[in-house]
């Protein structure tokens with residue numbers, strides 16, 4: 001339960017529930033207007049919003065599957081209740097991972113988990129250690145707590161530098177709150193291999209929690225990747241964050257969770273609002289069960305990603321090897337100079353991700369959206385003279 005119902009928490013909870021805070025606050029978003037505003041800064045009509053190709057927030061373009069919609073519709077009858085049967089969502093997540101209910105913390109999206117981890121482990125001016133660029137919300141919440149972040153550069157091949165992280169963790173041992181690892185990373189889509197995750201965990205100073213954000217877990221194909229849930233079962237100080245926003249398309253409904261050793265979950269629970277609506281709890285249970293729908297979403301997303309990135313490579317552009325539902329293409333010019341041009345054509349693409357200013361992040365939308373993206377790309381950007389060196393994602 002919350003200790004104090006402060007105004008900051010209330011506002012935070014409201015913003016989280018609205019599914020908006022992280023995106024608004026994420027680094028560099030101001031370079032492109034929020035998707036619900038027109039180029040003139042005025043709110044778009046729902047109709048105009050629907051027509052946009054939405055390739056900027058790594059959302060699932062298909063929405064939740066039939067099974068999930070049915071479960072959510074069935075739960076509408078609890079809309080007027082504080083107390084209601086919740087479908088056993090926490091037990092369902094625990095069973096899914098083979099852990100106990102005491103190892104699970106439910107939240108209004110994994111964004112809330114990131115906030116809770118900051119609040120729990122950065123108390124007293126501790127620091128968070130991670131890379132840049134990554135999903136910057138953890139750093140921004142830390143800033144709000146007047147805590148500092150140690151941000152390490154990516155390696156030249158855009159992998160996360162595990163030896164450098166270990167070294168920085170050891171050098172800052174005294175005031176290190178936790179380490180943040182996004183796997184696969186956002187915005188690059190590049191994975192941290194299972195050997196590297198083990199290397200990182202083995203190299204950490206005793207007891208330092210490592211938050212491993214697996215928002216894009218379900219899209220990974222590489223045999224070099226593995227979830228970090230087994231480390232939780234070993235009792236290591238590992239917190240795995242997961243979301244229902246991506247593979248099952250519930251971003252607007254706000255549902256995520258953490259899996260961690262019970263002692264860490266107990267500490268985190270004290271900072272959680274966990275104000276999750278009845279409807280999405282039932283939707284979440286159905287989503288976990290519907291593995292066929294997840295497989296369909298993964299298959300079509302990867303097929304469209306590979307098709308699109310192959311075309312870009314054919315045009316002479318380098319694409320980073322993504323294992324997620326988005327990819328980064330090297331424009332060799334500042335991405336911010338073209339985002340507006342895509343927007344004029346009704347296409348939303350990713351914001352700048354410093355220091356990777358010359359890379360454009362593109363979410364994998366549906367077939368129609370990807371066709372519109374490619375057509376616009378060919379209009380806006382010249383065919384590149386040089387030969388692409390990286391394989392398509």
Ligand SMILES: Cc1ncc(COP(=O)(O)O)c(C=O)c1O
Pocket residue numbers: 022057058108109110111112135182186213215242243244245251255256
């Ligand atoms: C790496 C990462 N973590 C967390 C989130 C937040 O997800 P949620 O919708 O569950 O709050 C995102 C959203 O894009 C993300 O990219």
